[in-house]
Amino acid sequence: MRMTRVLGAALLTLGLAAAPAAADSSPSPGASGDADAPTRAGTSFRTATEIEQGQTATANASTGDYLYWSFPADTGQRPTVEATVKLPAEHAAETWQIDVYDGLRRRQACRFGAQTRTAAAGAAQVELACALRTVRGWSEPWDGDPLPGTYYVRLTAVDVPTSALGQPVSAEVRVGSQDAGGAAAVDGSLAQPLVPGAGVTRDDEEESGEEALLASLEPDDGWASGWWSDRWVWTGLGGVLAALAGIGGYALTRGAGRPPRVPPSA
Amino acid sequence: MIIRTRLAAGACALLALLAAGVAFPAGAVADEVSATAPKVDLVLDVSGSMRARDIDGQSRMAAAKQAFNEVLDATPEEVRLGIRTLGANYPGDDRRTGCKDTAQLYPVGPLDRTEAKAAVATLSPTGWTPIGPALLKAAEDLDGGEGSKRIVLISDGEDTCAPLDPCEVAREIAAKGIGLTIDTLGLVPNTKLRQQLSCIAEATGGTFTSVEHTEELTDKVNQLVDRAADPVVTPVATDGADRCEKAPALKSGLYTDREEFGQQRWYRVDVRPGQELRASVSVAADRAVNPSYGVLVRAVTVKGREIVRGEAAGTGRTDVVSAGLRYPKAEADDDEDAPAETVCLQVTHSFSAGAGVKTAPGLPLELTVDVVDGPSPARDVASFGLGRGWWLLGALILAGFLAGLVWGWLSRWRVAVWRTN
Numbered sequence: 289m290r291m292t293r294v295l296g297a298a299l300l301t302l303g304l305a306a307a308p309a310a311a312d313s314s315p316s317p318g319a320s321g322d323a324d325a326p327t328r329a330g331t332s333f334r335t336a337t338e339i340e341q342g343q344t345a346t347a348n349a350s351t352g353d354y355l356y357w358s359f360p361a362d363t364g365q366r367p368t369v370e371a372t373v374k375l376p377a378e379h380a381a382e383t384w385q386i387d388v389y390d391g392l393r394r395r396q397a398c399r400f401g402a403q404t405r406t407a408a409a410g411a412a413q414v415e416l417a418c419a420l421r422t423v424r425g426w427s428e429p430w431d432g433d434p435l436p437g438t439y440y441v442r443l444t445a446v447d448v449p450t451s452a453l454g455q456p457v458s459a460e461v462r463v464g465s466q467d468a469g470g471a472a473a474v475d476g477s478l479a480q481p482l483v484p485g486a487g488v489t490r491d492d493e494e495e496s497g498e499e500a501l502l503a504s505l506e507p508d509d510g511w512a513s514g515w516w517s518d519r520w521v522w523t524g525l526g527g528v529l530a531a532l533a534g535i536g537g538y539a540l541t542r543g544a545g546r547p548p549r550v551p552p553s554a
Numbered sequence: 555m556i557i558r559t560r561l562a563a564g565a566c567a568l569l570a571l572l573a574a575g576v577a578f579p580a581g582a583v584a585d586e587v588s589a590t591a592p593k594v595d596l597v598l599d600v601s602g603s604m605r606a607r608d609i610d611g612q613s614r615m616a617a618a619k620q621a622f623n624e625v626l627d628a629t630p631e632e633v634r635l636g637i638r639t640l641g642a643n644y645p646g647d648d649r650r651t652g653c654k655d656t657a658q659l660y661p662v663g664p665l666d667r668t669e670a671k672a673a674v675a676t677l678s679p680t681g682w683t684p685i686g687p688a689l690l691k692a693a694e695d696l697d698g699g700e701g702s703k704r705i706v707l708i709s710d711g712e713d714t715c716a717p718l719d720p721c722e723v724a725r726e727i728a729a730k731g732i733g734l735t736i737d738t739l740g741l742v743p744n745t746k747l748r749q750q751l752s753c754i755a756e757a758t759g760g761t762f763t764s765v766e767h768t769e770e771l772t773d774k775v776n777q778l779v780d781r782a783a784d785p786v787v788t789p790v791a792t793d794g795a796d797r798c799e800k801a802p803a804l805k806s807g808l809y810t811d812r813e814e815f816g817q818q819r820w821y822r823v824d825v826r827p828g829q830e831l832r833a834s835v836s837v838a839a840d841r842a843v844n845p846s847y848g849v850l851v852r853a854v855t856v857k858g859r860e861i862v863r864g865e866a867a868g869t870g871r872t873d874v875v876s877a878g879l880r881y882p883k884a885e886a887d888d889d890e891d892a893p894a895e896t897v898c899l900q901v902t903h904s905f906s907a908g909a910g911v912k913t914a915p916g917l918p919l920e921l922t923v924d925v926v927d928g929p930s931p932a933r934d935v936a937s938f939g940l941g942r943g944w945w946l947l948g949a950l951i952l953a954g955f956l957a958g959l960v961w962g963w964l965s966r967w968r969v970a971v972w973r974t975n
Contacts, residue, residue, distance in 0.1 A: 310773030328777070328870070331735075332759055333836060333876070334808070335786050348777070350763040352752060354873040379765075392878025393834040395866055425937075426930055429880050446870045450745055454751050457681070473937035479830055479882075479928030485787070487806035487924030502787055502922070504712030519940035523700050523756065526947045537958025542966050 311339060329355035329443075329459065333484075336440055338505045341367070344462045345455070351375075351382065352453040355443045357461055362481075362507045363425040363436045363514055364472055371416045371443050372460045379455060381409045383447035386416045391482030391503070393438035396420055404446065416443070417469040422468045425514045426476035435480025436511060438503040470518035477514030591703040592782040593634045593662050594693045596622070596775070599709035601641035604679035604741075606710070610768050614741050615679050615709050621771040622674045626667050628776050630783040636662030636695050637670065640688035640709075641681035652682030653715035662695050683711050686718040689754075693727045694732060703734040704760075704782040706775060710741035712750045720750065722912060724757040729812060729915035733788055735760045737778050739771065757840045759873065759918075789920060794819030798856060798898035804923050813837060814916035819901040823923055824894040827886035832924040834864075834878030835901050837917050840952055849875045852900045861897065867904075873905035874920075875903070882929035899923075 329347035330336040336356035339345040349355055361367045371386050385404040388396045401417035420434055443459055445452075480486050485502035494518035598618060609617040622637075629635050637660040644655040659677070660670045689705065696703040713720045724736050737760040738751035752762035761778075765771045789810040795801040799818035813819050825831045835851045848867035854860050861951035886892035901921070907913050 328781070331761060331781075331932060333874070334789070335781075335784070348773070350761060353761045361742075364576050388880075389876065392864070392880060393836055393876035394864060394878045395868075396875075405659060426932060428932075429882060444871070444873070446872075448747055448871070450752075454740060454762045456763070470937065470940075470942050473940075475932065475937050476932035477941070478930045480926045481830065482880075484834070484922055485806075485808070485924065487926045514940070517937045517940070517942075519937050519942045522942035522946060523940045526941070526950035529947060530950040532955075533951040533955035534958035534961070537955040537960075538962035538965075539958075541959050541962030543962075 326357075329357055329461075332356060333389075333440055334502065338503065339461065339463065340505060341463045341465055341507070344460060346461075347459050349457055349459060350453075351379070351445050351448055351455045351457055353444065355459055357441045357443075358438050358503055358505075359441070360481075360483075360503075360505050361420075361423050361434070361436065361439050361464045361465065363423055363477075363512045364468050364470075364517070365423050366420065366468050367423070367439065367463055367465040368417065368419045369441050370401075370462045370464070371441070372413055373407075373416070373443070374413045374458045374460075375407055375411060376455045376457065378410065379407075379452050380449045382407055382445050382449070382452055384414050384416060385444060385446045386418050387442045388418055388420060389440040389442065390434055391439070391484055394432055396432075396434055396439070406447070422472045423473050424472065425512075426474055426478060428487065435478055435482050437478075438484060438505075470522065473517035473519055481511045508532050557854045558626045571874060589699055590701045591632055591699065592636050592704070592784075593696045593699060594638070594704045594706065594779055594782045595636045595638055595662055596625075597638045597640060597692050597705055598622070598659075598677070599641060599683055599685075599690050599707075599711070599741075600639045600677050600679055601681055601683040601714075602645075603678050603683075603711050609741065609766065609771075612768075613679075615677065616709060617741075617768040617771060619677065621775060623671055624653075624675075624772045625775045626665070626670050628855040629665055629667075629779055631780060633665070633730060634662050634699075634701075635665045635670070635779070635785050636660055636673050637673065638688060638692050639677065640684050642677060643755055644681045644838045646681075649682070649715070653684040653685060653718075655681050656684055656688040658695060659692070675721050682714050683709065684715045685709060685713040685750075685754075686715060686723040689720060689723050689727060690738065693730070693732070696734060697732065698905040700788055701783055702784075702786055703732060703790070704778065705734065705736045706739065706778050707736060707751070707754065708739045708771070708775075709747070709751065710742065711744075712747050721757055721841075722751040724754045725912075725915065728758040728840065728918065733810075734758060738762045739774060740764045741771075753842075756873070758836060759840070792821070792921070794821050794901065794919075797822065798822060798854065798900075801898060803896075804899075804921075806924050807922075809921040809923065811919045811921065812916035813901065813903060815905060815907055815913050817902075817916065819919065821899045821921065821923075823897050823925065825881065825883050825897050825925060826894040827883050827892045828927070828929055830880060830882040830926050830929050831897055832874060832878070832880045832922075832926065833899055834922050836876035836920045837901075837903040837905065838874045838920070839872055839905060840918055842911050843968050844906045844908055845869050845871075846904075847872070847906070848876055848904040849877050849886060850900075850902050850904075851879055853879055854897050854900055856898060875905075882931075884929055896975055927963060955971050 325343045326337045328343045336358040383406040398418035401419045403418045407414040423434045483503050604615040607613045640656045660673050692705045736758040738755045740747045740751045789808040792809040798820045801822045803822045850865045852863040854928040862879050864877035866877040
């Protein structure tokens with residue numbers, strides 16, 4: 289009877305411990321709907337249009353334009369940028385590319401995804417994707433790891449014949465992300481996320497809502513402080529299980545309580 | 555006849571202006587806003603070729619007029635809009651006179667829609683296509699103020715006033731550091747026009763669009779005017795030195811500079827202990843450059859030791875190449891008010907000019923400097939020294955079990971010892 293209770297408790301705790309592991313693979317919930325998604329794109333880092341993760345931003349532009357968007361990404365996320373460019377009915381073969389830059393305007397590598405793709409002459413659209421590395425809470429200054437902060441997406445035609453310059457195209461950009469969970473947790477954290485313009489002191493009284501900022505968007509629930517990871521759950525449960533196992537081991541060698549022949553007064 | 559109508563229109567405009575002045579005496583309020591108000595100058599080609607009827611069955615001029623009317627209706631309140639024409643007045647054959655033919659149709663300022671529309675209605679296709687001189691004048695129209703400035707050039711033919719290359723004119727305008735963007739719209743699908751207009755656009759970080767329908771023209775001009783109305787951070791012009799000692803001291807902010815081919819640019823930033831320096835640099839390719847390029851930004855101590863560097867390289871068509879670095883300066887252990895360290899930032903780029911391309915002025919350089927509080931410390935390899943995974947659980951359980959075994963055995967042994975005594 290007692291054995292089954294112990295076993296049951298152990299199974300329960302094991303199940304709980306497995307829960308965070310299962311949660312790792314679920315994608316983070318999308319941001320708000322596309323109702324207020326931006327319908328334009330910036331033309332430089334300075335004028336990049338801000339989008340939130342989960343939003344689909346659209347823009348009408350011309351072949352040859354450099355289109356810029358920016359989005360916030362936080363610790364533990366694995367952002368994926370997807371872009372679709374709808375090309376005009378008649379065009380020559382042209383190559384499109386997305387580049388992702390971090391808040392320090394350093395180009396970030398794509399783990400996988402068709403970052404550059406050539407649309408054959410007359411193709412209706414071209415689809416591009418770039419899956420970034422995991423955003424770490426901290427890295428060495430000499431390192432190029434993605435860090436929490438603003439990310440820039442640049443979409444452009446990198447190889448285009450002069451005859452195609454200026455043709456109308458429409459572009460669509462989505463940013464989604466997966467949560468990497470505590471497996472990617474590192475210790476240490478940035479004093480402030482890598483948001484451009486973070487060091488500029490502003491006069492809050494003077495400026496109104498229309499203030500120009502290099503980047504203003506934050507993740508839905510603010511920037512992570514960096515102390516939480518599912519490692520707390522793993523380690524805590526490990527402690528509990530170790531205690532239980534300790535009790536089990538003790539019971540095994542110590543035997544069942546005091547020997548019956550020992551008088552209670554002893 | 556034409557002159558007389560124009561005189562009459564001018565008189566009307568003057569009267570309207572006076573009336574506006576009387577009606578809105580609160581000029582002081584407007585002044586404050588107008589210092590940062592975005593300014594847009596629409597530059598319209600009114601050369602003889604605009605007569606051609608190839609846009610939706612109507613003449614190019616009619617299409618442009620229709621588009622202008624709709625744009626004037628949709629212009630946001632805060633935008634100061636002006637209209638300039640080129641080739642509108644001189645119908646003759648003298649190239650020298652024809653190439654000076656550019657006039658301000660509607661001055662850059664608060665928009666009176668009726669008046670602006672009336673002015674546009676008077677236009678009829680006439681003369682030459684002096685794009686270069688028109689751009690120069692348009693830049694003068696937009697002079698002053700701190701808001702964003704944009705020229706929207708609408709043309710149907712390449713410049714007919716060589717040797718003044720409009721592309722170089724655009725670059726020189728941009729180099730004056732007044733933060734001006736030129737967007738171009740071509741009304742004819744013609745390779746030479748495309749090349750010239752996209753060259754003008756690229757020289758200033760603008761866009762080129764080829765337009766074949768009136769609706770496209772309206773949409774695009776509206777989009778560009780709206781874009782001008784977006785609040786953007788205006789960079790501060792700075793002038794980097796060729797070595798650290800003479801370099802300008804920068805604080806947090808956004809800066810622009812020019813860097814010639816093969817040149818070095820140095821800046822200085824003061825970083826106190828416990829602060830973190832973040833700098834990023836983009837060098838824009840505003841002219842035809844060879845397809846391999848790079849940029850290097852180094853943080854160097856005053857003694858010349860490199861602290862950290864950011865570098866980037868690329869190939870192919872590009873607008874900018876950018877790199878960044880960050881330098882967290884550790885907290886001072888003993889001294890509360892330890893002196894700030896001067897960090898020198900060195901910027902070099904490895905663009906090379908294409909054949910026959912002018913190398914002056916230098917390429918535009920954009921520098922962001924952020925000095926934020928609090929260094930970013932590293933503590934442990936893992937997060938707070940915590941672990942995760944099944945091996946961790948197994949190891950903890952095993953350790954706990956072994957400890958329990960030993961503890962149980964110990965207490966049994968103690969009982970046995972107690973019983974024998």
